Amino acid sequence: MIISQQVAQSIVEEVQKVVSVNINFMNNEGKIIASMNKNRIGDFHEGAFRVIETKETVVIQTDEKWVGAKQGLNLPVFLHHQIVGVIGITGDPDEYSQMAEIIRKMTEVLVREAYLDKQFELEERAKQSYIEEWIEGNWEDDKLFASRGWxxxxxxxxxxxxxxxxxxxxxxxxxxxLRNYQADVGGELEVQRIRREILRLIQDHFPEQSQHVIVPSGSTRYTLLLSVDEKITLKKRWEKVNYRLSKIQKAIASSYPFQSVAGIGRMYVEPREIRKSEKEAYLALQYAKTQQKQAYSYDQLGIESFVYELDPEVRNDYVYRILQPDEFPRLNQTLETMDVFFQENGSINRAAEKLFIHKNTLQYRLKKIYTITGYDPRVISDAVLLKIAAAFYQANELFSKE
Structure with a gap:
């Protein structure tokens, strides 16, 4: 394993927190790649180079004897019985001789953790790449692709x-x-750390040996391909998934200062059909956002199940022909009024109560819609046209922010 400068510096800083001594880390070429004294980074360290050659500790009594080295102890750092670097302790060797082995062991533990993190990252990348290929459905040999999955x-x-x-x-x-990091690489490392934390949080809500697959997909999303029992009813399946999602979303909200929204696709048996479920989950997610719901299933969608598949220009043309959004000074209020009115099946009393307005105010708003558009929300045939126009408008607004 080649220790990167970032990893080495983090190791040096962690060790220094425990033992207040000046620590340096040299790579397998004898070059100082991390130090509490930043001016030494990049210098050749002859003592460390000798450690790499002999795999033995090198004690330096004076600053003059070795090129680029100072008085102190230099110890080999091993991973899987191979030397991967040298940890240097600056100072009187006699003073730090008893502490030196502890520092070396501590360093090796941190190197091992970095190695495991790297292996985890590589495995996750491989898994993510495989799942992307799976969702695309473009593989040729079914047996080979399944074997790669195993x-x-x-x-x-x-x-x-x-x-x-x-x-x-x-x-x-x-x-x-990130504003606190001032373009430091530490900012990006912090982002990646948080994303991994959230990934683990989600994974912790499923059994370790299960066949549920969870991977990051984009900067803010996580895709879950959940194995389900095809023998249970659709309602029971939805209840089980929604229960699990609810716990995950509560855990996210309690740990971080933001919320989460989820979209759920339908069940498919054939491997190539997972692409359909993923697309359905995405459409359900968009609708959940527009309705400010925590989770929505594709099976719950009505008009919205095909709204997002239409060309944006087609949707936009329809919106301006039917709804004429520019004519409404309070368009959001109008859309909310129609949405609640339709949800309450045209009941003036129930809709007014839900909107916290007088029923005469609601009647006024509905008449205003009719005056501007020529379509009356209280007439079923007109209401259908207006509902579709509102769904199209919301879809265009949402995708313009993607």
Whole structure:
């Protein structure tokens, strides 16, 4: 394993917190790649080079004897019985001789943790790449593709549904955090750390040996391909998934200053059909956002199930022909009024109560819609046209922000 400068510096800083001594880390070429004294980074350290050659501790009594070295102890750092670097302790060797072995062991523990993190990252990248290929459905050999899945611990033959969780407000929160880093690489490392934390939080809500697959998908989203029991009813399946999602979303909200929204696709048995479920989950997610719901299933969608598949220009043309949005000074209020009125099946009393307005005010708003558009929300045939126009408008607004 080649220790990066960032990892080495983090190791040096962690060790220094425990033992207040000046620590340096040299790579397998004898070059100082991390130090509490930043001026020494990049210098050649002859003592460390000798450690690499002999795999033995080198004690330096004076600053003059070795090129680029100061008085102190230099110890080999091993990973899997191979030397991966040298940890240097600046100061009187006699003073730090008893502490030196502890520092070396501590360093090796931190190197091992960095190695495991790297392996985890590589495995997650491989898994993510495989799942992207799976969702695209473009592989040629079914047996070969399934075998690759088995290597990663994924059985693509079980019935599954796709779920997409989107973190609402995550980017704004991250932006505020990054302002403290002033373009330092530490800022990006912090972002990646938080994303991994959230991934683990989601994964912790499923059994370790299950066939549920959870991977990051984009900067704010996580895709879940959940194995499900095809023998239970649709209602029971929805209840089980929604219960699990509710717990995940509560955990996210309690740990971070943002909320999450989820879209759920339908169940499919054939591996190539997971693409359909993922697309359905995405459409359900968009609708959940427009309705400010925590979760929505594709099976719950009406008009919205095809709204997002139409060309934006087609939707836009229809919106301006039917709804004429520019003519409404308070368009959001108008859309909310229609939405609640339709939800209450045209009941003036129930809709007015839900909107917290007098029923005469509601009647006035409905007449205003008729005056501007020529379509009356109280007439079924006109209401259908207006409902579709409102759904199209919301879809265009949402996708313009993507």
């Amino acid at each position: 290597i990663l611990g994924i059985n693509i033959q079980v019935p599954r549904i796709a779920v997409i969780i989107d973190l609402v407000g995550f980017n704004d929160w991250i932006y505020q955090k």
